Amino acid sequence: MTIKLENPIFDKLGMKYPIVEGGMTWAGTGVLAAAVSEAGGLGFIGTGYWHGEDVRREVRRAKELTDKPFGVNVMLMSRHIREVFDVILEEGVKVVATGAGDPSPFLEELHAAGIVVMPVVPSTSLAKMMERKGVDAVIAEGMESGGHIGQMTTMALVPQVVDAVNIPVIAAGGIADGRGAAAALALGASGIQMGTRFLTAKESEIHENFKKKILKARDIDTIITGNISGSRARVLKNKMAKEYVKREVEELQKPAPDYETVEKLESGTLRAAVQQGDKDGGAFMAGQISGMINDEKPVAEILEDIWAQATDILGIPNTTK
Ligand SMILES: Cc1cc2nc3c(=O)[nH]c(=O)nc-3n(C[C@H](O)[C@H](O)[C@H](O)COP(=O)(O)O)c2cc1C
Known part of the structure; x- marks a missing residue:
């Protein structure tokens, strides 16, 4: 089997690495998202139940630090979802990831504005439904992940979602090094998403106690x-x-x-x-992979190290060098 690395979305966004920073409410700030995008991945701002103006503040912080595209992760169940989408459209955000619900009522206007839409899915049935509704990619997230989770493990979920849909699949949950990234690509994913690994990045703005708790876990x-x-x-x-x-x-x-x-x-x-x-x-x-995270390093190094290890394991050229 050859590893397929084509991901038209990542190409369109001009990313150097097929690596996404999953949206993390409160933890995934504009500063962290900008650092990931600036280093060649795709950063997301986590917004949870925020008002539109809170989202605008973080989007603007990110824009001050990078000209590269970054995304906003939205909680569809939020009471403020309409104002959040208004801000996303006004601020010219390029990518939206969605959780907890069906993004299809908003799809037409997001696509009209050229925004890439990628919902997080915990099952093949939801992945298929999202594909039918016209999303651009899905993020298949296993229950090893930090934050809100479904029932399936990444190892079981990703290949089944890959078989179920014809759009790019991004694997999330339990990935923090090149071995995990290579495994996800071997399962058929065309990109990976990490959350916990980025929490201890130098650019992560979470409290020291939180960082220490992950490093010690x-x-x-x-x-x-x-x-x-x-x-x-x-x-x-x-x-x-x-x-x-x-x-x-x-x-x-x-x-x-x-x-x-x-x-x-x-x-x-x-x-x-x-x-x-x-x-x-x-x-x-934080995710189960916390136990493997023992250092606090800059985002650029995290991406570089993971991709060097993954390409080495897979025996494919590392074109980023
Ligand atoms: C502190 C924290 C907050 C999170 N908040 C969100 C969120 O608001 N929306 C979302 O879709 N996923 C959220 N996630 C999940 C991440 O986006 C990502 O999919 C997950 O962390 C991947 O698994 P990993 O932690 O094993 O890397 C959160 C994860 C963490 C650790």
Whole structure:
């Protein structure tokens, strides 16, 4: 088998490496996104439930640092989604990644503005549906990932999505070095997306406590909150996460479980982890690959090292040199 590296979208965006920085609410700032794009990958600003003006602020911070295209990751369930898309259109953002919902109501206007649209998908059925609706690529994200997750592992999900659709597939979840990148390409992906690896980049603006927690983490140090109540998220173990999981189990045993109260335990906690480094109360979203991340280096080095290792393993030319 030969590795296919054609990804017309990445070519159109002028990327040097087929490597994407996944959108990360609060952690994926304009500064980090710009650093990734400037170094030849594709950076994304994470926006979660933000208002349009918060998105504009980060987009402008990114624009000050790079002329290269970068993306905005949007949460379709957000009450502010219309104003977020208005800002994306006004600011001339080139790429949109979507999570938690169906982007098709917005597709026509985004495409009319020349914006590339790539939803995150946790299953083949959703990938096929997105392809039918006309998106440009899909990000197949496995449950090894940090943040909100589905049920499938990257290893099982990616080849099945690759077989199910005819648009480019970007693999996400559990990738942090050239071995993971090479494996994803061998599975048929035409690009990779990483989140956790970029959290400890020099340009990452997360709190020192968050960086240290990733650098110290072992392979088994993440836990899934929301397994019972519904909104599953992978975070590094701490007091809040353990309490959350304990409360979920307690509620399950009640005749009328009150998961809403449990879910409130996590409200505002990602921001508390990212900005205040709140060791006990924060949600330190990070993936299972945290255990392998032991250094804090510039984004440009991360990309260069991963791609050199991946191309070496795959025996394909490293044309970036
Ligand atoms: C702190 C954090 C926040 C995240 N927030 C979002 C988000 O807002 N939207 C989204 O689509 N994915 C989000 N993700 C997932 C990433 O975009 C990416 O797909 C994932 O981190 C890849 O797996 P990895 O962590 O193993 O590299 C988040 C991940 C982390 C670690």
